[in-house]
Amino acid sequence: xxxxxxxxxxxxxxxxxxxxxxxxxxxxxxxxxxxxxxxxxxxxxxxxxxxxxxxxxxxxxxxxxxxxxxxxxxxxxxxxxxxxxxxxxxxxxxxxxxxxxxxxxxxxxxxxxxxxxxxxxxxxxxxxxxxxxxxxxxxxxxxxxxxxxxxxxxxxxxxxxxxxxxxxxxxxxxxxxxxxxxxxxxxxxxxxxxxxxxxxxxxxxxxxxxxxxxxxxxxxxxxxxxxxxxxxxxxxxxxxxxxxxxxxxxxxxxxxxxxxxxxxxxxxxxxxxxxxxxxxxxxxxxxxxxxxxxxxxxxxxxxxxxxxxxxxxxxxxxxxxxxxxxxxxxxxxxxxxxxxxxxxxxxxxxxxxxxxxxxxxxxxxxxxxxxxxxxxxxxxxxxxxxxxxxxxxxxxxxxxxxxxxxxxxxxxxxxxxxxxxxx
Amino acid sequence: xxxxxxxxxxxxxxxxxxxxxxxxxxxxxxxxxxxxxxxxxxxxxxxxxxxxxxxxxxxxxxxxxxxxxxxxxxxxxxxxxxxxxxxxxxxxxxxxxxxxxxxxxxxxxxxxxxxxxxxxxxxxxxxxxxxxxxxxxxxxxxxxxxxxxxxxxxxxxxxxxxxxxxxxxxxxxxxxxxxxxxxxxxxxxxxxxxxxxxxxxxxxxxxxxxxxxxxxxxxxxxxxxxxxxxxx
Numbered sequence: 001x002x003x004x005x006x007x008x009x010x011x012x013x014x015x016x017x018x019x020x021x022x023x024x025x026x027x028x029x030x031x032x033x034x035x036x037x038x039x040x041x042x043x044x045x046x047x048x049x050x051x052x053x054x055x056x057x058x059x060x061x062x063x064x065x066x067x068x069x070x071x072x073x074x075x076x077x078x079x080x081x082x083x084x085x086x087x088x089x090x091x092x093x094x095x096x097x098x099x100x101x102x103x104x105x106x107x108x109x110x111x112x113x114x115x116x117x118x119x120x121x122x123x124x125x126x127x128x129x130x131x132x133x134x135x136x137x138x139x140x141x142x143x144x145x146x147x148x149x150x151x152x153x154x155x156x157x158x159x160x161x162x163x164x165x166x167x168x169x170x171x172x173x174x175x176x177x178x179x180x181x182x183x184x185x186x187x188x189x190x191x192x193x194x195x196x197x198x199x200x201x202x203x204x205x206x207x208x209x210x211x212x213x214x215x216x217x218x219x220x221x222x223x224x225x226x227x228x229x230x231x232x233x234x235x236x237x238x239x240x241x242x243x244x245x246x247x248x249x250x251x252x253x254x255x256x257x258x259x260x261x262x263x264x265x266x267x268x269x270x271x272x273x274x275x276x277x278x279x280x281x282x283x284x285x286x287x288x289x290x291x292x293x294x295x296x297x298x299x300x301x302x303x304x305x306x307x308x309x310x311x312x313x314x315x316x317x318x319x320x321x322x323x324x325x326x327x328x329x330x331x332x333x334x335x336x337x338x339x340x341x342x343x344x345x346x347x348x349x350x351x352x353x354x355x356x357x358x359x360x361x362x363x364x365x366x367x368x369x370x371x372x373x374x375x376x377x378x379x380x381x382x383x384x385x386x387x388x389x390x391x392x393x394x395x396x397x398x399x400x401x402x403x404x405x406x407x408x409x410x411x412x413x414x415x416x417x418x419x420x421x422x423x
Numbered sequence: 424x425x426x427x428x429x430x431x432x433x434x435x436x437x438x439x440x441x442x443x444x445x446x447x448x449x450x451x452x453x454x455x456x457x458x459x460x461x462x463x464x465x466x467x468x469x470x471x472x473x474x475x476x477x478x479x480x481x482x483x484x485x486x487x488x489x490x491x492x493x494x495x496x497x498x499x500x501x502x503x504x505x506x507x508x509x510x511x512x513x514x515x516x517x518x519x520x521x522x523x524x525x526x527x528x529x530x531x532x533x534x535x536x537x538x539x540x541x542x543x544x545x546x547x548x549x550x551x552x553x554x555x556x557x558x559x560x561x562x563x564x565x566x567x568x569x570x571x572x573x574x575x576x577x578x579x580x581x582x583x584x585x586x587x588x589x590x591x592x593x594x595x596x597x598x599x600x601x602x603x604x605x606x607x608x609x610x611x612x613x614x615x616x617x618x619x620x621x622x623x624x625x626x627x628x629x630x631x632x633x634x635x636x637x638x639x640x641x642x643x644x645x646x647x648x649x650x651x652x653x654x655x
Contacts, residue, residue: 097655165654186655240653250571252654296652304573311570311577315563366563372571 017082022046022055022141023119025084025110027188028127029062029100032071034241035127039075042125045137046079050145058113060084060106068127084109096213097252098188099128104211107219111200121145123152123191131239135284139233140191143283150228152191153182153220156238157286160386160394161296164379165256167398169350170217172405173260176347177271178224181279181402183232185220186256191233192223199226205263214259221263225270234286253375254368257350261357261368272413277406289391301380302339306332308373315370319356324348331377341381343404349374350405351412359419446525453521460517468510475502547596554592558585590614 024042028035039057046055059072059081073081086109088102096103107124114122121144125132143149156163166184174185192200205211205218223230247255264271309332317325327345334340353371357364382401386394475481484501519534562585569577594611597603603610626634 162653163655164652170655248571249654250568256655300573307573307575307577308570311566315567362563363560366560366567369567369571372567 017056017117019054020056020117021053021120022050022145023058023110023114023117023122024055024137024141025058025060025114025122025124026072026127027060027062027100027103027106027110027124028064028068028072030064030066030068031127031241032064032066032068034130035068036071036075038125038127038129038132039072039081041132041134042137043076043079045134048134049138050141053145056080056082056117056119058082058084058110060086060110062100062102062106063088072127082113084113095247095251097247097255098126098213098216099247100126100212102212104206104215107215108206111197114197115194115201118194119197120194121191122194122197124189126188126240128241129239130241131237133236136189136233136235139235139284140189143231143233144191144193147231147283148229149231150193150196151220151223151230152233152283153230153280154184154187154189154235154238155232155282155286156184156187157234157236157289157391158238159289159391160389161383164382165253165375168346168375168378168382168401169257170260171398172347172402173350173354174217174220174224175277175402176405176409177264177267177274178221179274179277180224180230181277182220182224182230185224186217186259187220188216189235190219193228196223196226196228199223199228204266208262210255210259210262213255214262217256217259218263221267225267231281231283234282234284236286237289249376250369250372253372254365257353257371258357258364258368261354264354265358268416272416277402296383298380298384299336301376301383302336305373305377305380308370308376312370312373315362315366316374318361319352319367320349321352324352328374336384339377339381339384341378343401344408346378346401347405347408348411351408351415355412355415355419358416449525453524456521456524457517460514460521464510464513464517467513468506471506471509472502475505480505543600547599550596550599551592554589554595558588558592561585561588587615 024046026035026038026042031038039059042057046053046057057076057079059069061069061072061083069083084106086102086105088105100106110122110124121141123137123140125136125140140152140154143152163184166186170186171183175181200219200222203218203222205215205222208214211218309328313325313328316328320328324345327342331339331341353367356362357367361367382397386397389397480502481500519537523534562581565584566577566581569580574580590611594607597607
């Protein structure tokens with residue numbers, strides 16, 4: 001077993017192993033139930049598809065106490081596991097939506113190690129998955145090694161009610177801002193090239209306050225805005241096992257959307273110049289899945305939105321223009337069967353919140369958490385529209401949302417440039 | 424005899440004139456100081472209004488939770504309220520200084536004791552302002568949290584938090600001013616303890632079933648599909 005030490009997130013890791021063509025990293029924290037299967041999938045994927053290459057498996061463990069390390073070592077076997085040691089947070093700093101403390105430090109150590117090993121391709125897989133398969137490694141690495149792509153983003157097949165923050169906010173806004181149609185910009189799995197690894201090390205987001213929750217998204221943004229070749233890899237279904245400290249909806253929303261908004265100010269020159277969006281190639285094909293059988297309580301979601309309108313309207317008026325408040329009032333009075341959140345209204349609301357976030361109209365946590373009832377309203381409307389749809393029909397619906405975000409981007413630019421004019 | 428009367432009259436007149444002559448410069452200086460204080464107060468008020476409006480103080484005060492203070496006064500905006508308060512403080516200080524210039528013993532003592540009291544008043548004011556800001560922030564945080572937890576009486580919780588913090592701030596400020604030093608903590612303790620006891624009795628006796636139902640509902644919710652959905 002090789003040892004890599006890094007006592008500081010800034011210092012580069014010291015590596016005994018000097019070279020590897022491929023590096024696949026597993027990010028883990030108390031994942032004893034799943035890490036063995038994930039490590040075996042990585043080992044088998046490397047052996048099956050990249051047997052002629054020198055490959056290494058890294059494990060970035062955030063201080064598991066449940067035997068995750070032993071399970072991973074056992075699963076990898078003779079191939080050997082490089083266990084990264086890096087500066088871990090002293091204590092769990094609040095609830096994280098992904099349940100992985102010190103994720104940014106882990107990812108930084110992985111990127112530093114890949115750079116030190118002169119790896120031609122690097123991939124990251126989360127250890128909390130039930131669904132990792134050897135084919136994933138091929139899909140994440142091959143586009144970099146053989147097709148010359150720099151960033152491989154996962155493309156998961158998901159039911160209509162899954163990943164709605166991504167479908168309704170992150171993907172449409174990412175796409176409208178940076179002009180790249182990556183469906184999972186905040187994914188916890190990806191593949192990247194040596195060139196992109198070097199670019200990542202030059203980024204200034206590693207030392208931000210919210211890096212632990214924003215790093216996955218910011219890595220995708222760095223790839224999309226740095227002129228790199230991007231593609232998506234169809235990985236099929238993603239089945240995460242929930243970690244011990246699952247964040248509630250409000251926390252998850254605040255962390256993900258906060259990370260997206262935080263990056264806006266730093267990249268204002270890029271997104272204000274970007275027009276339209278371009279599709280990225282998809283490697284492989286995922287299975288078509290039918291309508292999901294989950295019975296979501298839509299009335300409860302809508303009631304949550306109505307309660308939010310009654311009690312938080314005054315707070316919303318700090319960022320939302322009066323006409324939006326009027327539209328929300330009409331929506332709050334609509335019965336279940338006619339409850340429909342207009343796409344342009346939704347896009348405008350998200351842009352107004354992004355603008356308010358960067359203008360610091362109130363503490364960021366208050367602003368972001370006050371978005372939750374609006375999100376539940378949009379969620380209810382979206383599920384009402386796609387509850388009997390196939391995955392391709394859901395994709396079409398998401399495409400309409402994205403087009404609304406692209407159409408409303410002009411509004412965001414106007415607000416950003418002339419804040420008083422639209423007040 | 425007439426000569427004696429005339430001499431006494433002259434002496435009395437001379438004493439009065441001397442006393443008036445001694446007192447008059449003080450009055451003149453006092454009036455001049457008062458006039459200066461009025462002028463300074465007016466100028467400072469006008470300048471403050473302009474500067475604060477230029478700095479968008481009204482909007483910021485609303486965000487910081489200071490708008491409530493302006494609502495309590497007759498002023499229409501926080502910047503006007505601050506300007507008015509400042510001008511009144513300057514005028515009041517001018518009055519105290521002008522009283523000292525009269526060289527009268529009682530007004531001078533009053534002025535000196537008032538000057539000694541000013542730091543306490545400023546500290547109390549700062550406690551009130553800080554309390555107002557903290558109350559507003561905590562109330563908003565409680566409101567958003569309660570709404571996101573789908574609690575129907577979210578507004579009530581928010582108001583309770585706000586007034587609890589405000590009451591603590593007011594009690595601290597009054598204690599700092601030395602007003603009702605022994606009565607206030609007792610009164611506050613009685614009121615606060617009474618509220619907590621009443622709430623505990625209400626929940627424990629009157630709303631026992633409601634609480635158990637709510638807890639059951641809450642525990643049950645965690646296993647519902649809505650909350651197990653992977654949103655990311």
